Amino acid sequence: MAQTIRAHFISTSTHLPLNLETAKIVTRRNQGIKIQTKPIYHFNLLTQSVVSQSMSASSPIKGSSMIRSSLIDPDGGSLVDLVVPESERALKRGEAESMPKVKLTKIDIEWVHVLSEGWANPLRGFMREDEYLQSLHFNCLRLSDGSVVNMSLPIVLAIDDNDKEAIDASPNVGLLGPNGDLVGILRSVQIYKHNKEERIARTWGTTAPGLPYVEEVIRLAGNWLIGGDLEVLEPVNYNDGLDHYRLSPRELRKEFDMRQADAVFAFQLRNPVHNGHALLMNDTRKRLLEMGYKNPILLLHPLGGFTKADDVPLDVRMEQHSKVLEDGILDPETTVVAIFPSPMHYAGPTEVQWHAKARINAGANFYIVGRDPAGMGHPVEKRDLYDPDHGKKVLSMAPGLEKLNILPFKVAAYDTVEKKMAFFDPSRAKNFLFISGTKMRNYARNGENPPDGFMCPGGWKVLVNYYKSLQAEEPGQPPDVLSA
Numbered sequence: 001m002a003q004t005i006r007a008h009f010i011s012t013s014t015h016l017p018l019n020l021e022t023a024k025i026v027t028r029r030n031q032g033i034k035i036q037t038k039p040i041y042h043f044n045l046l047t048q049s050v051v052s053q054s055m056s057a058s059s060p061i062k063g064s065s066m067i068r069s070s071l072i073d074p075d076g077g078s079l080v081d082l083v084v085p086e087s088e089r090a091l092k093r094g095e096a097e098s099m100p101k102v103k104l105t106k107i108d109i110e111w112v113h114v115l116s117e118g119w120a121n122p123l124r125g126f127m128r129e130d131e132y133l134q135s136l137h138f139n140c141l142r143l144s145d146g147s148v149v150n151m152s153l154p155i156v157l158a159i160d161d162n163d164k165e166a167i168d169a170s171p172n173v174g175l176l177g178p179n180g181d182l183v184g185i186l187r188s189v190q191i192y193k194h195n196k197e198e199r200i201a202r203t204w205g206t207t208a209p210g211l212p213y214v215e216e217v218i219r220l221a222g223n224w225l226i227g228g229d230l231e232v233l234e235p236v237n238y239n240d241g242l243d244h245y246r247l248s249p250r251e252l253r254k255e256f257d258m259r260q261a262d263a264v265f266a267f268q269l270r271n272p273v274h275n276g277h278a279l280l281m282n283d284t285r286k287r288l289l290e291m292g293y294k295n296p297i298l299l300l301h302p303l304g305g306f307t308k309a310d311d312v313p314l315d316v317r318m319e320q321h322s323k324v325l326e327d328g329i330l331d332p333e334t335t336v337v338a339i340f341p342s343p344m345h346y347a348g349p350t351e352v353q354w355h356a357k358a359r360i361n362a363g364a365n366f367y368i369v370g371r372d373p374a375g376m377g378h379p380v381e382k383r384d385l386y387d388p389d390h391g392k393k394v395l396s397m398a399p400g401l402e403k404l405n406i407l408p409f410k411v412a413a414y415d416t417v418e419k420k421m422a423f424f425d426p427s428r429a430k431n432f433l434f435i436s437g438t439k440m441r442n443y444a445r446n447g448e449n450p451p452d453g454f455m456c457p458g459g460w461k462v463l464v465n466y467y468k469s470l471q472a473e474e475p476g477q478p479p480d481v482l483s484a
Contacts, residue, residue: 109177348374348375375391
C-alpha cells in the first residue's frame with residue numbers, strides 16, 4: 001500500500017559547524033517513523049524530525065525500515081496553476097480583445113512563465129502594492145492565515161504614462177507578447193507608483209551604475225507598476241529546442257515521485273559544470289545516504305531566464321551539462337536536469353533567497369549554496385559586490401525558509417598531486433590550484449586545455465567550440481571574457 005510521510009522540522013537557535021553524521025532511525029510497524037539526527041547545517045536547524053504517515057498513491061513504501069518522507073509542501077499550500085484550461089481559452093481570448101492592452105517585454109514573459117507554473121507560490125499574479133512593499137522591505141509575505149512565506153524579489157510589471165492613461169478605470173487588462181500576440185489577462189488591477197531608486201537600493205544594496213538587470217529592465221521601465229490576478233492563455237514555450245527541459249514544479253514533483261525520491265537536493269547554477277561542482281553534488285548524495293535516506297535525487301537546475309551578455313548562453317550550458325551526464329561525472333539515474341525559468345538579478349544575498357524559495361515549490365528539501373551565490377563583481381570598483389559568505393548566512397536566517405535545509409559549499413580546488421578536483425586541505429595548501437571562472441573561460445577562449453581532471457572532456461569540448469564560434473563571428477575581435 002502506498003504511503004507518504006510529511007516531515008515537520010523543529011527549529012532551534014543553535015549555530016554550530018557542518019555535521020553530516022548518520023541519522024539514528026527508529027521504526028514501528030503501522031505507526032509513525034521517528035528520525036533523530038544531528039543537523040546537516042545547524043544554521044538551518046534540522047535537529048529533530050517527527051514524521052507522520054498518511055495515505056498517498058505517489059510514494060510507495062518497499063519496506064518498513066525505509067526512511068520515507070513526502071516532498072516538501074509548496075509555500076502556502078497547493079501549487080497554483082495560472083494557465084487557462086484549453087476549453088476556456090477561446091472565450092477568454094474574446095473577452096480580452098475588448099480590454100485595454102499592455103505590451104510585455106521578453107523578460108516580462110519570463111516572469112509570466114514563473115508565475116503561471118507556481119514557482120512564486122502562492123502569488124497569483126504580478127504584485128499589488130501591499131505585496132510589493134512587503135517583498136521590498138521584509139523579503140517575505142504574510143498570508144491571510146498569519147503564516148509567512150519568503151519572497152525576497154519583487155515580481156512586478158511596469159507600465160508607462162500612456163499605458164496608465166489608456167487603462168484608466170478598467171478593472172482588467174489584456175497582456176500582449178513582444179510580437180503583439182495575446183498572452184494573458186490581468187484582472188482586478190491596481191496601479192501604483194514605481195519608485196525606481198528605492199527598488200534598486202533595497203534589492204541590490206547599491207545604486208551604482210552598471211547593474212545588469214537594472215540597466216536592462218528597471219531604468220528603461222515605466223514610472224508605474226500594475227498588479228493583479230494573472231490568467232495565462234497558453235503554456236509559455238520558447239521554441240528554442242530546450243522546452244523539454246523546462247519542467248514545471250508540478251512536473252518535477254511527478255518525476256521525483258516516479259523515481260521514489262525520499263529527499264531532493266537542488267543545485268542552482270548559471271555556469272558550466274566542472275568536476276569540482278560534481279564532487280560537491282556527489283558528496284552531498286553520499287552524505288544523505290549516510291544519514292539514512294535511501295534514494296536522494298539531485299535536481300541540477302540551471303537558471304534559464306535573463307543573464308548578462310557575457311554569461312555563457314543557455315543552449316551552450318545545457319549541451320555542456322548533458323555531456324557531464326554522458327561522461328558519467330553525474331549519474332543520470334539519480335539526477336534530474338531541468339531549466340529554472342527565472343531571470344537573473346545578480347542581487348547576492350537578496351536574490352539567493354528567491355532561488356531557494358522557488359525550489360521549495362518544486363519539492364526540494366535540501367539546497368546547496370556556494371560562495372557568493374547570485375553575486376558578481378562590483379560594476380564600478382575592483383571587488384566583489386557582496387561579501388562572499390553572506391549568502392549562506394542570510395539563507396540560514398531568512399524568514400519563510402525554515403523548512404528548507406541549507407547545505408553550504410565545501411571548498412573544492414585542483415589537487416596537483418592527485419591530479420583531480422578535491423576538497424581543499426589547508427594542511428597542504430601548496431598542492432592546490434584554484435582555477436577561477438575567469439581563468440577557466442580564458443583557457444576555453446584560447447583553445448588551451450585545463451589540467452587533466454578539471455572538467456570532463458566532452459563538456460570541455462562544448463566550451464571550446466562555443467568560443468571558437470564567437471571568434472568566427474567577429475574576426476579579429478576577442479570574445480568577451482566572462483566575469484568570475
